């Protein structure tokens with residue numbers, strides 16, 4: 001089945017391309033948004049209800065769409081549960097990959113937004129220091145996942161989340177952050193490692209925002225802001241279903257917001273960035289100064305949750321400082337929902353409590369009261385799921 005995949009034109013959803021215009025509009029809407037009712041499809045596409053109904057009947061007749069049974073495990077919509085429809089695996093699959101500093105996560109989803117395979121593995125070494133090794137290992141993991149998936153005859157695309165800031169052209173920005181990455185063109189390298197596949201790249205934290213929007217807390221929401229707190233601090237903002245990257249591609253680099261303009265030097269070239277005080281490396285250094293031997297953030301979180309006062313204080317201080325920056329973000333953008341991800345988010349209330357207090361102290365009261373703060377639903381899968389969503393979003397309906 002893999003051999004067939006590599007023969008097809010990269011990323012062309014052949015089964016959908018041959019459809020009539022209205023059928024294709026409905027199919028692409030399902031591809032982007034996942035399962036939806038006839039009424040929702042009509043609202044989003046602007047097509048009349050009879051046109052949507054006829055399109056769904058024809059798509060079902062081709063084996064490309066199906067009605068979801070009452071046993072489906074997706075949460076019920078508000079009020080009366082309407083029949084919902086989704087694409088079938090025949091319409092294709094998306095592969096989403098998250099390359100972190102120490103891990104590689106792969107998800108394969110079918111066009112109906114169902115998980116087919118999930119893989120999570122550790123990176124041998126540090127992806128920050130040896131990007132080519134990390135990219136090779138990621139490509140190997142994708143091949144392994146495709147092998148496990150079995151009949152994945154139509155791969156619509158593969159998107160990779162990378163642990164570096166990227167320009168809109170997919171080039172590594174800010175070469176001083178991870179100098180080794182500045183010497184590679186990740187999309188070109190990945191395209192060479194994955195011949196025959198349509199390859200996209202994005203910043204992993206930005207893709208985490210898209211993942212939580214499409215598959216996590218974002219259902220029915222207009223916007224979602226995501227803040228990833230782990231070894232580094234990053235973020236992403238989704239407005240109206242679209243990940244906002246700004247003119248530079250570097251929007252929401254929240255870890256490099258200045259909290260002390262005369263403060264610690266940051267590898268980005270500036271001083272006093274949030275990440276230099278609340279990033280994972282700083283938290284572990286702080287623990288060492290307290291005489292604690294803690295090797296990673298999950299261990300810090302576990303000890304804090306079991307009551308260790310020093311670990312609780314370290315997380316409290318990081319949460320307060322992050323809350324001040326998020327308070328500023330709330331004043332600037334007026335979000336309705338902020339989702340916290342990354343390994344530190346496992347601290348739950350130990351993180352959200354002091355963060356909320358600092359946010360309330362710094363943001364305009366009316367803006368602060370209208371934003372909810374949640375710990376992400378997708379945990380370590382957020383960025384890989386967002387990468388899969390990026391593949392689905394890549395295809396737009398005729399005239400769309």
Ligand SMILES: [Zn+2]
Pocket residue numbers: 255256266267268269270273275
């Ligand atoms: Zn910085």
